[in-house]
Amino acid sequence: MKIAILDRDGTLNPSGESFIASPDEWTPLPGALEAVARLNHAGWHVVVATNQPGLGRGLFDVMALNAIHAKLHRKLAAVGGRIDAVFYCPHAPDDLCACRKPAPGLMEQIRDRYGVEGxxxxxxxxxxxHLRAGAAIGARLHRVGASQAAEATLVASGDALLPSPWPEGTQFHASLADFADHVAAQSAVAAPGLNIAV
Structure with a gap:
């Protein structure tokens, strides 16, 4: 089974300084839902793993979160896409749980639910x-929203390059759409039964 685990805020929808607390506040990033549909059509099951500390802080409840995700599912269905499941950490940062990313708890739950190796x-x-949590289970990592060149510029300081905060082996894509195009292209050229090194 081919599993792609996406972050929610900043990947499927814009991330801001305030929490998304109702369906009316949730809007997709341009091209993000179509990108999920392209992943599905290339044979990938898409799952979301998201930290939702607003729950732990009492800023919204599970019913509101479910309504937000119901809107996400409806919008996806309208463009021919599907997210199999949304896994979320409901804890505030000071709860010291095992599921708040970068802890690997959510990734481990998804891996175990679908019976796949990292x-x-x-x-x-x-x-x-999100990517550090993925690295902890040995997943293949993809940063969306920046190119490799842009990342190099971001970590440059004077004449020296600072260590990148991204885990080793991370691939960079300008957007979720570019990531989906990359994965779909790799899936199209892979022979049946072979593991795809995307």
């Missing part, structure tokens, strides 16, 4: 915590 999983998002 290196069979693609983890994509624009958040370093």
């Amino acid at each position: 290196d069979e999983v693609l983890v994509a998002g624009n958040c370093v915590e």
Whole structure:
């Protein structure tokens, strides 16, 4: 089974300084839902793993979160896409749980639910915590929202390059759409039964 684990905020929808607390506040990033549909059509099951500390802080409840995700599912269905499941951490940062990314708890739950090995999983998002959680299970990592060149510029300081905050082996894509195009192209050229090194 081919599993792609996406972050939510900043990957499927814009991330801001305030929490998304109702369906009315949730809007997709341009091209993001179509990108999920392209992943599905290339044979990938898409799952979301998201930290939702607003729950732990009492800023919204599970019913509101479910309504937000119901809107996401409806919007996806309208463009021929599907997210199999949304896994979320409901804890505030000071709860010291095992599921708040960069801890690997959510990734482990997804891996175990679908019966796959870590290196069979693609983890994509624009958040370093999301990719670090993916790295902890040995997933293949994809940063969306920046190119390799842009990342090099971001970590440059004077004449020296600072260590990148992104885990080793992370691939860079300008957007979720570019990531989906990359994965779909790799899937199209892979022979049946072979593991795809995307």
